[in-house]
Amino acid sequence: xxxxxxxxxxxxxxxxxxxxxxxxxxxxxxxxxxxxxxxxxxxxxxxxxxxxxxxxxxxxxxxxxxxxxxxxxxxxxxxxxxxxxxxxxxxxxxxxxxxxxxxxxxxxxxxxxxxxxxxxxxxxxxxxxxxxxxxxxxxxxxxxxxxxxxxxxxxxxxxxxxxxxxxxxxxxxxxxxxxxxxxxxxxxxxxxxxxxxxxxxxxxxxxxxxxxxxxxxxxxxxxxxxxxxxxxxxxxxxxxxxxxxxxxxxxxxxxxxxxxxxxxxxxxxxxxxxxxxxxxxxxxxxxxxxxxxxxxxxxxxxxxxxxxxxxxxxxxxxxxxxxxxxxxxxxxxxxxxxxxxxxxxxxxxxxxxxxxxxxxxxxxx
Numbered sequence: 001x002x003x004x005x006x007x008x009x010x011x012x013x014x015x016x017x018x019x020x021x022x023x024x025x026x027x028x029x030x031x032x033x034x035x036x037x038x039x040x041x042x043x044x045x046x047x048x049x050x051x052x053x054x055x056x057x058x059x060x061x062x063x064x065x066x067x068x069x070x071x072x073x074x075x076x077x078x079x080x081x082x083x084x085x086x087x088x089x090x091x092x093x094x095x096x097x098x099x100x101x102x103x104x105x106x107x108x109x110x111x112x113x114x115x116x117x118x119x120x121x122x123x124x125x126x127x128x129x130x131x132x133x134x135x136x137x138x139x140x141x142x143x144x145x146x147x148x149x150x151x152x153x154x155x156x157x158x159x160x161x162x163x164x165x166x167x168x169x170x171x172x173x174x175x176x177x178x179x180x181x182x183x184x185x186x187x188x189x190x191x192x193x194x195x196x197x198x199x200x201x202x203x204x205x206x207x208x209x210x211x212x213x214x215x216x217x218x219x220x221x222x223x224x225x226x227x228x229x230x231x232x233x234x235x236x237x238x239x240x241x242x243x244x245x246x247x248x249x250x251x252x253x254x255x256x257x258x259x260x261x262x263x264x265x266x267x268x269x270x271x272x273x274x275x276x277x278x279x280x281x282x283x284x285x286x287x288x289x290x291x292x293x294x295x296x297x298x299x300x301x302x303x304x305x306x307x308x309x310x311x312x313x314x315x316x317x318x319x320x321x322x323x324x325x326x327x328x329x330x331x332x333x334x335x336x337x338x339x340x341x342x343x344x345x346x347x348x349x350x351x352x353x354x355x356x357x358x359x360x361x362x363x364x365x
Contacts, residue, residue: 009035015065043214085154100134271359291358301353
């Protein structure tokens, strides 16, 4: 589900946050989130994403603006009255309680009947596939199992919204990937609304309906994972999401959304004009390593650049090739490790082929 086909369930309206009444940590944050949507706030440390989450939870005050949940302002509502579930990186489970008691706790606080609590605890233990572990303590579970319990505890009282703050940050790579699947499985099964905070771009791309990319308290772009990757709005998003070559140049002219760019080497290439200026303005041309080819084959490539091969890095299923333009700018290409992978020696001259539709021209910040 996306915000385009459902009514706006959660709205941030002109939200700002300052801790010293001088500088803004979050600057005029506006966003609508649909019921049942999985939205990720992604950005480097200090970009404002966790502050937004804490304001939504009620743990941080809003300097100005408003937050509306299901049409009702919650900016001045106490945290415990917002009916929000939270999942933290450190699990935040009660060590002296059993797993079943941990799950029962939020239900007891809400004064639910004992029989209903027992039934719901069993249901959620089964949902996270830990129905045989209810009598154990958190210390007797693995990290992945503890995080599943933390997730179940955030969901068991059927909150209107679930907030997740770097919930997989303490897990190793394999467990992280398993928990990504677990969270998305439960999200699809139960249909709860999620705001998820991470600095891990692959995690965001894997799990989200939409991703809001933060830099310096401002959302640079909010879109689906595919749109962010394939059509970045500016050079920050292009550089932050995935891997990119950023090649400096000067815009000669733009015609119908296509920019002709003169590179520092003197070569001319064409690229889709993202936010680049008009003629004679500095720009960078972004192209992803997997969109750079050394063997043109049957395809038509509008751009060709001459480079010098410097090194390669074997990564198993693919090989990363490093090239250099005459002005010293590095170009990285990624090729599958198969029988057609190019064989090059250091210092070899080569031609790289790139399609115009895979290049984006951005203004220089």
